[in-house]
Amino acid sequence: MRIYEAKDYxxxxxxAANIIAAQIVMKPDCVLGLATGSSPIGTYKxxxxxxxxxxxxxxxxxxxxxxxxxxLSKENDQSYYYFMNEKLFRHVNIKPENTNLPDGLATDDxxxxxxxxxxxxxxGGIDLQLxxxxxxxxxxxxxxxxxYAKGTNCVALTQSxxxxxxxxxxxxxxVPRFAYTMGVGTIMKARKILIIVSGADKxxxxxxxxxxxxxxxxxxxxxxxxxxxTIVGDEAALAxx
Ligand code: GLP
Numbered sequence: 001m002r003i004y005e006a007k008d009y010x011x012x013x014x015x016a017a018n019i020i021a022a023q024i025v026m027k028p029d030c031v032l033g034l035a036t037g038s039s040p041i042g043t044y045k046x047x048x049x050x051x052x053x054x055x056x057x058x059x060x061x062x063x064x065x066x067x068x069x070x071x072l073s074k075e076n077d078q079s080y081y082y083f084m085n086e087k088l089f090r091h092v093n094i095k096p097e098n099t100n101l102p103d104g105l106a107t108d109d110x111x112x113x114x115x116x117x118x119x120x121x122x123x124g125g126i127d128l129q130l131x132x133x134x135x136x137x138x139x140x141x142x143x144x145x146x147x148y149a150k151g152t153n154c155v156a157l158t159q160s161x162x163x164x165x166x167x168x169x170x171x172x173x174x175v176p177r178f179a180y181t182m183g184v185g186t187i188m189k190a191r192k193i194l195i196i197v198s199g200a201d202k203x204x205x206x207x208x209x210x211x212x213x214x215x216x217x218x219x220x221x222x223x224x225x226x227x228x229x230t231i232v233g234d235e236a237a238l239a240x241x
Contacts, residue, residue, distance in 0.1 A: 001210065001223075001224070001229045001230075001231065002229070002230045002231070003230075003231045003232075003233070003238070003241070004230065004231070004232045004233075005233060005234070005235060005238050006232060006233065006234050006235075007234065007235060008198075008234050008235070009042055009198045009199075009234055010042060011234065012042070012043075012196055012197075012198050012232050012233060012234045013041075013042025013043045013045065013046055013196075014046055015232045016040075016043040016046075016130070016194060016196045016232045017042075017043045017044075017045075017046030017047050017050065018046075019128075019194055019230060019232070020032065020043065020047060020128060020130065020194070021047065021050050021055065021056055023127060023128045023192070024056055024057070024058070024061060025055075025056070027127060028057060028059075028060045028061070029060035029061065029062070030061060030062075030127040030128065031061075031062045031063070031064065031123045031124065031125065031126050031127050031128075032061060032062070032063045032064075032126070032127065032128055032129075032130065033063075033064055033065075033066065033126040033128065033129030033130060033131075033182075033187070033190055034063050034064070034065045034066070034084065034088075034130055035065070035066050035130045035131055035132050035140075036065070036066070036067070036080045036083045036084065036132075037132040038132075038198075039132035039133075039196045039197065039198055040087075040130060040132060040196060041087055043130070043196065044087045044088040045087075047088065047092065048088065048091040048092060051091070051092040051093065052091075056092070057093065058092045058093050058094040059093050059094070059095065060098075061094055061098065062098040062099075062100075062123050063084075063094065063098065063099045063100065064100045064101075064119065064120050064123060064126060064182070065080060065084060065099075065100065065101040065102070066131070066139075066140035066141070066181060066182050066187075067080060067101075067102065067140045067141045067179055067180060067181040067182065068080045068081065068101050068102040068103070068104045068179060068180050069104050069176040069178075069179050070104055070106075070109075070154060070176055070178040070179055070180060071104060071105070071176045071178070072104040072105075072176060073104065073105055074104070076104075078168060078169055078174070079104055080101055080104075081101050081104065084099065084101065100116075100119050100120075100123075102116045102152065102180035102181075102182075103115075103116075103180075104180070106180070109154040109180075112152075112154070112180060113151060113152040113153055113154065113180065114152075116152040116180065116182070117151045117152050117186070120152075120182065120186055125189060125190070125191065126186075126189065126190035126191065127190070127191050127192065128190065128191070128192045128193075128194060129187055129190035129192070129193050129194070130194050130195075130196070131187070131193060131194065131195040131196070131220075131223075132195070132196060132197070133195060133197050133202060133205060133206065133209065133220055134160075134161055134164070134205075135160055135161075135164055135201065135202070135205055136158060136160050136161065136205070136218075137205050137208065137209050137217075137218035137219050137220045137221065138158075138161060138219050138220070139184070139187060139195075139219050139220045139223075140181040140182050140187065141155050141157065141161070141179040141180075141181035142155070142181055142183065142184050142187075142219045143155055143156075143157065143158045143161065143219070144158070144216065144217045144218065144219060145216050145217070145219070146216060147216050148183070148184040148185065148216045148219070148222060149181075149183040149184055149185070150183045150184070150185030150186070151182075151183040151185060151186060152180060152181065152182055152183055152186070153180070153181060153183055154178055154179070154180050155178065155179055155180075155181055156177060156178055157175075157176070157177055157178065157179060162175045162177070184216075184219060184222055188222060188223075188225070188226055190226075191228065192228045192229075192230070193223060193226055193228065193229045193230070194229075194230050194232065195220070195223065195229065195230070195231050195232070196231075196232050196233070197231065197232075197233040197234075197237040197238070198233065198234045198236070198237050199234070199236050199237055200236040200237070200239065202233075202236075202237040203236065203237055203238070203239045203240045204240060205218075205220075206231075206233065206237055206238060206240065206241060207240040207241050208221070209221050209223070210223070210224060210231065210241065211241060
């Protein structure tokens with residue numbers, strides 16, 4: 001596990017974007033596993049700059065996103081589809097047909113999970129998976145549980161996740177209660193993992209996840225068993241390690 005400490009959110013974003021940019025330059029047709037949330041917004045900004053100044057070409061890049069809220073349409077400005085378009089896709093030359101997310105409006109959960117697993121498999125596997133970290137250790141929307149989910153699954157969000165994400169919705173009641181998420185098994189199959197953490201509120205879970213026991217009660221802890229993990233964090237998030 002490599003750990004890079006940046007001074008602040010900006011520094012974290014620059015470092016993370018440099019790592020993703022290196023992946024794109026080394027393998028122009030790479031498969032990127034992408035994440036949502038506040039953590040990657042700055043990273044995506046830097047990648048857009050890289051595209052605008054001619055350093056980065058996304059024309060052959062494929063992407064698979066970690067998760068999507070169940071019940072939200074692509075047009076809903078809280079959906080992860082909308083987020084990805086706004087924060088990255090529409091600003092670079094990635095082909096829309098090369099971008100993938102679970103379908104928030106799917107009605108048959110099993111069928112949607114099977115479909116999304118097939119989509120990920122058809123890419124040939126994730127070269128670099130970008131991850132944020134939930135306050136309870138969740139990755140994607142894999143919440144603390146008795147066991148790890150292998151493939152895509154439909155999960156009931158925990159109250160702590162609903163509360164954390166309610167800041168982005170008008171009312172807490174608007175936060176969807178369910179989401180589709182790539183499984184921990186699929187995340188672990190990514191060739192490289194890049195996890196970004198920022199802010200003092202992440203310090204305790206960073207310590208627990210990467211220096212505590214490996215348990216599905218702290219989903220991110222399993223990353224300790226992955227052979228190519230890079231953590232990029234700011235001083236505040238890395239303060240307790
Ligand atoms: C959300 C997302 C995760 C994200 C996490 C942390 O619930 N489903 O993919 O990593 O919360 O979010 P943030 O980066 O905003 O702290």
